[in-house]
Each structure stands twice: as structure tokens, then as C-alpha cells.
Amino acid sequence: MKFKDMPYERVKYEDAEKEFRQIIEEFKNAESGEEQFEVHQKFYTLSNKIETTTIIANIRYDIDTANEFYEKEKEYYDEVEPKLANLMVEYRQAMYDSPYRSYLEGKIGKVAFKNIELEIKSFDEKLIPLMQEENALTTRYNKLIASAQIEWEGEKLNLSLMRPYLTNSDRNIRKKAYEKYSAFFLSVEDELDEIYDKLVKNRTEQARQMGYENYVELGYYRMRRNSYDKAMVENYRNQIKKYFVPFAEKLHERRKNRLGLDRLSFIDTAVYFLDGNPAPTGTPEQIMSAGQKMYSEMSPETKxxxxxxxxxxxxxxxxxxxxxxxxxxxxxxxxxAPFIFANFNGTSGDVDVITHECGHAFQGYLSGKDPVQEHRDITMETAEIHSMSMEFFAEGWTELFFGDRAQDYKSMHLEDAAAFIPYGCMVDEFQHIAYANPDMTPKERRAAWLELEKEYRPHMDYEDDPFFAKGGFWQKQQHIYNSPFYYIDYCLAQTCAFQYKAKMDENYEEAWKSYLKLCELSAKDFYTDMLKEVGLESPFEDGCIRSVIEKLESKMV
Structure with a gap:
């Protein structure tokens, strides 16, 4: 069914609660594992219906944040979703405590039960008011970011539509664009500070009500870190500081020379060539058509x-x-059905949608065929491997999108992906600092960000910009507000995607088989075990980062 034709009717909490209560009661009264698994199929039907309905409402709101009907629906779900989550947890608690658990585990897997354990550790009915407030705050942040109306040559542009000017080959245009971009953030600085301060304190209070010292532990449970912990992540970040940051700085130095600059400023962050970054040669319709041709040739599954x-x-x-x-x-x-939401703006990022987001969607399409719903509940460090690796698998079709600048795009993509990892780790460490010290003032948070810049991006120069120079860059990173501790998943996944890049350069067909297997495994196994199963090194293993850098250096001559 086409998305526009998908019917929508609000999930009434009272009706959903009644259905959940019936299923929970039926599950508890079942007299065998077989009977409980039959009840579990009813749970699938109900949860799928609720999830689909709420997602339709969220997408339609995101498509037009000025739509009054879906704005009201979004506000309604901000209130209702924590209550629905409470019912979900109550059902899963019954599964976890089942006398027939071994039978159920044989059906849905050990990973599913580990995730249920983490879900139980991360939720309690008493948190519902705080979670409702948290939802309202993130919605407020997203609406604030979406509200940007930047005057540009007779038009009013939002942040996404400013992107072509922020990456323009003319440095004077970039400077002017960044001045206006920064001015918007400066104009809402107090509100950004207020929202984040409330979010940190809210999430901290949730953690304390659950008996945790701060939100870090609760945040890890909510991200379903089911096979690694905070110490392993810290060790990974330390390896990035020791080995990857010096490598990335060489890339920035090389880019500075390529651009003919004496020093790199923040306005040069996303510019890779003196004549400008490669941009798609076609219209949005032509980009989509090129994507269809690429996936039809890549494999029968992608077609x-x-x-x-x-x-x-x-x-x-x-x-x-x-x-x-x-x-x-x-x-x-x-x-x-997967669904892809994006903001085409005429830059190479438009093509990244057809590769990165389609990597997610392809895996979602495959795992959606699995009758065991829990197998599609992948953790994000795995999900991002699918997307970031697809970016590399698609390189054989780059000319369809960039014409005679295909090679420039490949070079830019590899260099940009490598330079991202230190930044992603910096975002993660910043969040650990923010949640371990919830009483920090906005000024102290900005100072902490600037200190991390010295460790992870020593080349970065914000000049005298009134917003970014005082440590505000992180406030434009939506994950920090919306999805605490998500961002490190991109770094872990990029480390794995680089391994796929090396594999496909040696034997594309074997690399694709490994990738397809990883997509089909979904959440059937734990992250670190799945990596071994498909022939990848875990980013947490000592030596992995150095190995990746050696392979990258051989490509960047």
C-alpha cells in the first residue's frame, strides 16, 4: 500500500489497555510453552498495529510540522506512549517470569530475553510523568530547530535548505551563510540551554527513581547495550584519541592544502575541493531513478x-x-514497509539518503519477513553497519549520480567518513560528562565541549563566531537532545564499515555475502558474536583501530 493511502485512526489508550490486559491474563493462564507462544502471536498483532499507527502520525507530523491535526496527534502520543510502554513492559515481565521460559527462549532467542531484562531495568510505571515531560521537551527542541527562517537572497530557508550555501565553493558565500546560520542559534540560545538543562535533570531524576546514581547507567539500558559496557566504550574512545585523531588531523591538513588555505576555519569543515564538493548531476526524480537502476543491478534482493x-x-x-x-x-x-524521510537540498547528502538510509531500509525489509518480531529489534551499533556499509557497496554506481566527478565523491566520502569518527566519539564523551554532572551550568557545558574539541578536533577554529566560538556547536546535534548515547553507535559502525570497504576491494562478492548475512541475522545474536560470525573484527578489540587505519592509509595516497 502507498504511504499516502495508509489509513490513520488514533490509538485510544483505553482500548489498547483493555486488549493488553486480556493478552497478559491469557498469557499467564496458559498451561504450556506452546500455548504461551500462541498468545504471543496475539501480542505481535496488537503491538504491530499500535506501532504502525503511531509511526504514521509521527511521519506525517515531521513532513509538515505546521499541520495542526498531526501536531495534536504528536502531543497526544507524547502523553500516551509512556503509558503504552508500561503495558509493553508488564507483558514482557510476564514472559521473563514464565515457567515455560526455556521453550519461549527456543522460539525467540536468548538475545530477546536479554533485551527484555534491560527493558525491565529501564522502566517503571512511576516514571510515566517524567517520560511525558521528556517527550514534550524533545518535541519542543525539534520544533524550535524546524522553525528556523533564515533570510537568504529574498527567500526564507530552514537549516536543511541552507546546506548548499554552507558548503559553497565560494568562501565568501560560506562565511555569509555561517553568519546567518550562527545568528539563528544565537537567537534561540537561551531556549536551547533551558531545554537541555531540563532534559538532563529530567533524565537524571528518572535514573535516581530507578535506583541509579545518574542517567548514564539507565541510558545504556535504554540503548540496549546487551553485549558491552561503559568501560569498553571508554577504551574504544581512548584508542580513537591515541590512533585515529592523529590520522584524522593528517586528513584535515591535506584538505587545507588542497583548498589553498593557511588555516582551516569552521566554515571550511564540510568543503573538500577548491572548485566545490561534487553535487548530484540530476533532479530529485533522476536521483531516485538512478537509485532504482543501482539497486536493480546490485543484487536480486536489493532490486x-x-x-x-x-x-x-x-x-x-x-x-x-x-x-x-x-x-x-x-x-x-x-x-x-520501511519508510525513508529526508530533506534533499542539492548537495551530495541527497545521494547519501539513497545509500545510507536505504541501507537501513533494506535490512528492515529483510528482517520484516522474519515471523519472530524480536529479530527485527536490532541495536543501533548493528543497524548503522547496514547503512554505512551500503554507502561503500554503492560506490560502483557513483557515476550515475555524480557523472565525471564520481571519483571526487568517492575520495570525499572516504575522507569524510574517517574524519567523522573523532567527532562522534567527542559527542559521546560530552554526553557522559553532561549526565555524570547534571548540575553543570550551560556555560560549564559549553566549556566542556571546547575542552573536548582540543582532544578530538585540535584543528577546529571557530574564529570569533558569537555562538560556535563559545562552545555551542553541540546544540545543533539533534541526537544529543533526542537520543542520549546513540551517537557512539555511528562510530562503532563506521569502524566496521571500513572493514567492509577493505573486504570489497579485495573480493566484492564475498564482502556482499557477509553483509547480506549480517542483515539477515538482525537481532538473532549478540553484536560482538555476530561480527565474528560474518568475519569482522570487534571495534572493542585491541588492534582493531590500528588495523583499520593501516588499510585506510593505503587508500589515501
Whole structure:
């Protein structure tokens, strides 16, 4: 079914609660594992219906944040979702305590029960008011970011639509664009500080009510870190500081020379060539058509997937003034349908949507065919491997999108991906600092960010910018507000994606088989075990980072 034709009717909490109570009671009264698993199929049907309905409402709100109907629906779900989550946890607690658990574990797997354990550790009914407040705060932040109306040559542009000017080959245009971009953030600085301060204190209070010292432990449970812990992440970040930061700084030095600059400023952050970054040669329609050709040639599985997406109009990618910033893939379980949301703006990022987000969507399409719902509940460090690796698997078709600048795009993509890892680790360490010290003032948080810049991005120069120079850059990073502790997943996944890049350069077919296997494994196994199963080194293993750098250095001559 096409997305525009998918019916929508609000999930009434009273009705959902009644159905959940019936299922929970039936589950507890079942007299065998077989009977409980039959009840579990009813749970799938109910949870899929609720999830699909709420996602439809969220997408339609994101598509137009000025839509009054879906704005009210978004506000309603901000209130209701924590209550629905409470019912979900109550059901899963019954599963966890089942006398037939060994039978159920044989059906849905050990990973599922570990995730249930983490879910139980991360939620309690008493948190509902705080979670409702948290939802309202993140919605407020997203609406604030989406509200940007920047005057530019007779037009009013949002942040996404400013991107072509922020990466323009003309440095004077970039400077002017960043002045206006920064001015917007400066104009809402107090509100950004207020929202984040309330979020940190809110999440800290949730953690304390659950008996944890601070939100770090609770945040890890909510991210379902089911096979590694904070110490392993810290060790990974330390390896990045020791080995990857010096490598990334060489890349920035090389880029500085390529651009003919005496020093790199923050306005040069995303510019890689003196004549400008490679941009797609076609219209949005032509980009989508090129994507369909690429996936039809890549494999039978990707052809089936992309044809399904196009036939059912499961993309909303054109940038519009009232559209939420950013991009994502989500999944509509009732229809077995991934959905991709993005903001095309005429830059190479438009093609990244067709590779990165489609990597997510392809895996979602495959795992959606698995009758065991828990197998699609992948953790994010695994999910991002699918997306970031697809960016590399797609390189054989780069000319379809960039014409005679295909090689420039490949070079830029590899260099940009490598330079990202220190930044991603910096975002993660910043969040550990913020939540371990919840009483920090906004000024102290900005000072902490600037200190981390010295460790992770020593080349960064914000000049005398009134917002960014005093440590405000992190406030434009939506994950920090919306999804605490998510960002390190990108770094872990990029480390694995680089391994796939090396594998495909040696033997593309074998690399693809490994990737396809990883996509099909989904959440059937734990992250670190799955990596071994498909022939990848865990980013947590000593020596992995140095090995990745050696392979990258051989490509960047």
C-alpha cells in the first residue's frame, strides 16, 4: 500500500489497555510453552498495529510540522506512549517470569530475553510523568530547530535548505551563510540551554527513581547495550584519541592544502575541493531513478526491495520550509514497509539518503519477513553497519549520480567518513560528562565541549563566531537532545564499515555475502558474536583501530 493511502485512526489508550490486559491474563493462564507462544502471536498483532499507527502520525507530523491535526496527534502520543510502554513492559515481565521460559527462549532467542531484562531495568510505571515531560521537551527542541527562517537572497530557508550555501565553493558565500546560520542559534540560545538543562535533570531524576546514581547507567539500558559496557566504550574512545585523531588531523591538513588555505576555519569543515564538493548531476526524480537502476543491478534482493519502496511511495525526501530537519528510516510493521524521510537540498547528502538510509531500509525489509518480531529489534551499533556499509557497496554506481566527478565523491566520502569518527566519539564523551554532572551550568557545558574539541578536533577554529566560538556547536546535534548515547553507535559502525570497504576491494562478492548475512541475522545474536560470525573484527578489540587505519592509509595516497 502507498504511504499516502495508509489509513490513520488514533490509538485510544483505553482500548489498547483493555486488549493488553486480556493478552497478559491469557498469557499467564496458559498451561504450556506452546500455548504461551500462541498468545504471543496475539501480542505481535496488537503491538504491530499500535506501532504502525503511531509511526504514521509521527511521519506525517515531521513532513509538515505546521499541520495542526498531526501536531495534536504528536502531543497526544507524547502523553500516551509512556503509558503504552508500561503495558509493553508488564507483558514482557510476564514472559521473563514464565515457567515455560526455556521453550519461549527456543522460539525467540536468548538475545530477546536479554533485551527484555534491560527493558525491565529501564522502566517503571512511576516514571510515566517524567517520560511525558521528556517527550514534550524533545518535541519542543525539534520544533524550535524546524522553525528556523533564515533570510537568504529574498527567500526564507530552514537549516536543511541552507546546506548548499554552507558548503559553497565560494568562501565568501560560506562565511555569509555561517553568519546567518550562527545568528539563528544565537537567537534561540537561551531556549536551547533551558531545554537541555531540563532534559538532563529530567533524565537524571528518572535514573535516581530507578535506583541509579545518574542517567548514564539507565541510558545504556535504554540503548540496549546487551553485549558491552561503559568501560569498553571508554577504551574504544581512548584508542580513537591515541590512533585515529592523529590520522584524522593528517586528513584535515591535506584538505587545507588542497583548498589553498593557511588555516582551516569552521566554515571550511564540510568543503573538500577548491572548485566545490561534487553535487548530484540530476533532479530529485533522476536521483531516485538512478537509485532504482543501482539497486536493480546490485543484487536480486536489493532490486526487490527498492522496487517495493518506489511502487508504494515510501519516500518523502524533498526539502520544505515546514518540514522537520534531518533524515531517518523507520518501519511500518503492519505493511512490512520501511519508510525513508529526508530533506534533499542539492548537495551530495541527497545521494547519501539513497545509500545510507536505504541501507537501513533494506535490512528492515529483510528482517520484516522474519515471523519472530524480536529479530527485527536490532541495536543501533548493528543497524548503522547496514547503512554505512551500503554507502561503500554503492560506490560502483557513483557515476550515475555524480557523472565525471564520481571519483571526487568517492575520495570525499572516504575522507569524510574517517574524519567523522573523532567527532562522534567527542559527542559521546560530552554526553557522559553532561549526565555524570547534571548540575553543570550551560556555560560549564559549553566549556566542556571546547575542552573536548582540543582532544578530538585540535584543528577546529571557530574564529570569533558569537555562538560556535563559545562552545555551542553541540546544540545543533539533534541526537544529543533526542537520543542520549546513540551517537557512539555511528562510530562503532563506521569502524566496521571500513572493514567492509577493505573486504570489497579485495573480493566484492564475498564482502556482499557477509553483509547480506549480517542483515539477515538482525537481532538473532549478540553484536560482538555476530561480527565474528560474518568475519569482522570487534571495534572493542585491541588492534582493531590500528588495523583499520593501516588499510585506510593505503587508500589515501
Amino acid at each position: 526487490e526491495f527498492f522496487d517495493f519502496m518506489m511502487k508504494n511511495e515510501l519516500f518523502d525526501v524533498l526539502g520544505r520550509k515546514t518540514k522537520k530537519a534531518g533524515g531517518y528510516m523507520t518501519y511500518l510493521p503492519v505493511y512490512g
